[in-house]
Amino acid sequence: MxxxxxxxxxxxxxxxxxxxxxxxxxxxxxxxxxxxxxxxxxxxxERDLKDIDLVMGAKGSPLQLVLSAVYHLDAPTGNIKLSEAQSIMDGPMIEEAIPLAYGDSYEGYRILGTTIAYIDHYGAEIEEGRAYSNAMETTIGYAVAKKTGLKIGDTFMGTHGEVKEGHVHEDQSYTVVGILKENNSVLDNLVLTEIESVWQVHSSHDEHSEGHHEHSPHPEKEEDKEITAVLLKCKSKLATMSLPRVINQQTTMQAVLPGLEINQxxxxxxxxxxxxxxxxxxxxxxxxxxxxxxxxxxxxxxxxxxxxxxxxxxxxxxxxxxxxxxxxxxxxxxxxxxxxxxxxxxxxxxxxxxxxxxxxxxxxxxxxxxxxxxxxxxxxxxxxxxxxxxxxxxxxxxxxxxx
Amino acid sequence: MIQTTELTYQYPKSNKLNFPDFYVKEGDSLLVCGESGCGKTTLLHLLAGLRKPTGGEVMVEDEDISKFSATKMDHFRGRHIGIVYQQSYFIQSLSVLDNLLISPYANDKEKAKIVADRLEIGDLLSRYPNQLSVGQQQRLSIARSVMNEPKFLLADEPTSALDNKNCSKVINLLIEEATNHQAALIIVTHDDRLKKEVSDCIELNPLKME
Structure with a gap:
C-alpha cells in the first residue's frame, strides 16, 4: 500500500x-x-592503436599524422619518399612496417593502398571472397560493404578527396574481390588495395589534372615513388624511444609515438x-x-x-x-x-x-x-x-x- | 469494553481538563456532549491513544492503553480502533476503494465492497474523494473506520457538517455498523440533534478555573 x-x-x-x-x-x-x-x-x-609503436610520415602536426594514419580521421600531413621510408623500414630495429598510401575515396570511404600485413595486423578475417593480390583489386571493410552495397565482382570509381561528391576518376575502376568480417576497428570503414593501384590511378589522373598533394603520384622513376605514412612496430622499447629522434633529425620525415599523442x-x-x-x-x-x-x-x-x-x-x-x-x-x-x-x-x-x-x-x-x-x-x-x-x-x- | 478513570489532560500554559468517568460495553453507544472548547476532541484523542493523558487511566479489557509504548499503541489503534472525523480526511490521490484499503490492517477488497454497498457508496468505488458529496464523504469515513473490524468506534462531530436528513442517516449507519461489529461506539459532539438518536449521554463541563 x-x-x-x-x-x-x-x-x-x-x-x-x-x-x-x-x-x-x-x-x-x-x-x-x-x-x-x-x-x-x-x-x-585504444583498439585501433593496437601495437603500433611509431607512425612515420611527412613533417607537420604530430597529432594530425596520428589521426590520419592510424584513425583515418584527418587529412594526411603530406607524402614521403618511398626510398627514404624504405631505409628505415628495413632497419634492424623494426619488427613490422606497414606502408600506407592514400588514394581517393568511394562514397566517403577512404581507399587505402597498403600491404596484406595491415589486414593481419588487426586480425581481420575475410567474410567473402579473398584478399586483394593485384593492382586495382580491393578488399572492402564490413561497414563499407553494408553501407554502399558493394558486392564481390562489383567495380567502382574512386572519387578524388575525402568527400562523397568529388571529382571522379573515370578511367580507372577498382574491382571488389573480398569483403572483411566485422572487425570493430578502422578496417570496417576502409577500402583496401595494393599501393600499386593508388600509383596507377594517379599517374593517369595527373595527366589531365593539376595540383595533387595528398596522394601518392605515380613514379616516373623508382626513387620518385611516394607513400603517405608508415606504421611501425619496433623490436624493443628502447628502439621505440630512440628511433623518432633519429628519423626527425636525419630525414625529411617525422616519427611520432601515437600513444603519447592520443593521451595528450x-x-x-x-x-x-x-x-x-x-x-x-x-x-x-x-x-x-x-x-x-x-x-x-x-x-x-x-x-x-x-x-x-x-x-x-x-x-x-x-x-x-x-x-x-x-x-x-x-x-x-x-x-x-x-x-x-x-x-x-x-x-x-x-x-x-x-x-x-x-x-x-x-x-x-x-x-x-x-x-x-x-x-x-x-x-x-x-x-x-x-x-x-x-x-x-x-x-x-x-x-x-x-x- | 472501554472504561476511563479520573482522566485528566493538561495543555501547556492552559487549564487542566478533567473528564468524567464512564464506560461503554461492546455494541453500546455513548454520546459525549459539550460546548466547543471543553475538550471533546482531546478526550477522543486520549481514547484513541493519539495523546497521552496527564493523569488517570483508559482501561481496555484489562489493560491501560495510556501506558502503551508508541509502537504498541500504533498497532493497537490500527488493529482495534476505528475513527470518524468531523472533516472527512482522505488521501486525495487515491480512489474511494483504495481509501477504504488504506489501513495496513484492512487489506480485503471483497470486504471493502460489502461495506461500501451497505453504506450505499458501492457504485462510487472508482471515484476520487473530492468527487463525492459531503454526505457520501461522511459515509465513506464510516466505511473506512469499520474496515479493520474495530472493537471501538470513535466519532468526532460526525454530523456537524450535515443537514438534518443526512444527519440522522449517518448517525443511524454509525450505530448500525457499531452493532454489526459489536464495537463500543463513542461519539463526541455538540450537535443536539444526536440526543434523539442516542440514549446514553454524558455532558462535559466547561473549563473550570483552578
Missing amino acids: LWKIAWKNIIHKPLNSVLCLSLILFGVSIISLLIMIQKQFEEKF LFYMLGIGVTTLKLIAGGIMLMAAFSVFFVLYGRLRERKHELALMRSVGYRPRDLFGLLLLEGVLFAFIGYVLGTLLSRWGIYMINQQAESDFNLQFESAYIQGEWNLLLITLLVGVVSALLPAWKAMRMNVSTILAEG
Whole structure:
C-alpha cells in the first residue's frame, strides 16, 4: 500500500512532479551520454592503436599524422619518399612496417593502398571472397560493404578527396574481390588495395589534372615513388624511444609515438568532459533541491493525509519510509527517462558522426551507468530525508484537532 | 469494553481538563456532549491513544492503553480502533476503494465492497474523494473506520457538517455498523440533534478555573 500511495502521489499532481523529473532526467542523460561516449571513444582509440609503436610520415602536426594514419580521421600531413621510408623500414630495429598510401575515396570511404600485413595486423578475417593480390583489386571493410552495397565482382570509381561528391576518376575502376568480417576497428570503414593501384590511378589522373598533394603520384622513376605514412612496430622499447629522434633529425620525415599523442588528446578532451560533468552535477544538485522543495512544500497540504495514515495504524517510521520512497521513485523515474534520452542522444550523435567520421557509438548499458543509478537514487534519498523526518515527527493529534 | 478513570489532560500554559468517568460495553453507544472548547476532541484523542493523558487511566479489557509504548499503541489503534472525523480526511490521490484499503490492517477488497454497498457508496468505488458529496464523504469515513473490524468506534462531530436528513442517516449507519461489529461506539459532539438518536449521554463541563 505504501508503494501505491507514493506512486499515486507522484502522478496525482503531474505538474508539480514535472520540474523535479525533468531536472533529474537532464542531469542523468547528460552524465550518461558523457560516460558512454568517453568510454567508447577511449576504447575505440585504444583498439585501433593496437601495437603500433611509431607512425612515420611527412613533417607537420604530430597529432594530425596520428589521426590520419592510424584513425583515418584527418587529412594526411603530406607524402614521403618511398626510398627514404624504405631505409628505415628495413632497419634492424623494426619488427613490422606497414606502408600506407592514400588514394581517393568511394562514397566517403577512404581507399587505402597498403600491404596484406595491415589486414593481419588487426586480425581481420575475410567474410567473402579473398584478399586483394593485384593492382586495382580491393578488399572492402564490413561497414563499407553494408553501407554502399558493394558486392564481390562489383567495380567502382574512386572519387578524388575525402568527400562523397568529388571529382571522379573515370578511367580507372577498382574491382571488389573480398569483403572483411566485422572487425570493430578502422578496417570496417576502409577500402583496401595494393599501393600499386593508388600509383596507377594517379599517374593517369595527373595527366589531365593539376595540383595533387595528398596522394601518392605515380613514379616516373623508382626513387620518385611516394607513400603517405608508415606504421611501425619496433623490436624493443628502447628502439621505440630512440628511433623518432633519429628519423626527425636525419630525414625529411617525422616519427611520432601515437600513444603519447592520443593521451595528450584525451587529456585535452578530458578538460571539456570534466566541465560538462560539472554542469550535469549542478543540474543534479538542482534536481535534489527541487525534489526537496516539492516534498517539503507538499507536507503542508498533505499533513491531514499523513495524520490520517497515523490514525489508521501506520507507525511514524512508515511515514518516514513513504516520503523516502517518493524521493527514490522520483529519482528512479528520472533515471530511467534520462537513460532513454541519452540513448536517443547517442542515436542523434551517430547520425552526425557516421557521415563526418565514420564513427559509431554503441548504446549498450555500461558499468558506469550502474554507478550513476546509485548516485541518482542517493540524490532522491538525501533530498527526501528532511521532509521525511518532519513527517515522522509531526503531532497527529494537533493536526487532527485543528480541523 | 472501554472504561476511563479520573482522566485528566493538561495543555501547556492552559487549564487542566478533567473528564468524567464512564464506560461503554461492546455494541453500546455513548454520546459525549459539550460546548466547543471543553475538550471533546482531546478526550477522543486520549481514547484513541493519539495523546497521552496527564493523569488517570483508559482501561481496555484489562489493560491501560495510556501506558502503551508508541509502537504498541500504533498497532493497537490500527488493529482495534476505528475513527470518524468531523472533516472527512482522505488521501486525495487515491480512489474511494483504495481509501477504504488504506489501513495496513484492512487489506480485503471483497470486504471493502460489502461495506461500501451497505453504506450505499458501492457504485462510487472508482471515484476520487473530492468527487463525492459531503454526505457520501461522511459515509465513506464510516466505511473506512469499520474496515479493520474495530472493537471501538470513535466519532468526532460526525454530523456537524450535515443537514438534518443526512444527519440522522449517518448517525443511524454509525450505530448500525457499531452493532454489526459489536464495537463500543463513542461519539463526541455538540450537535443536539444526536440526543434523539442516542440514549446514553454524558455532558462535559466547561473549563473550570483552578
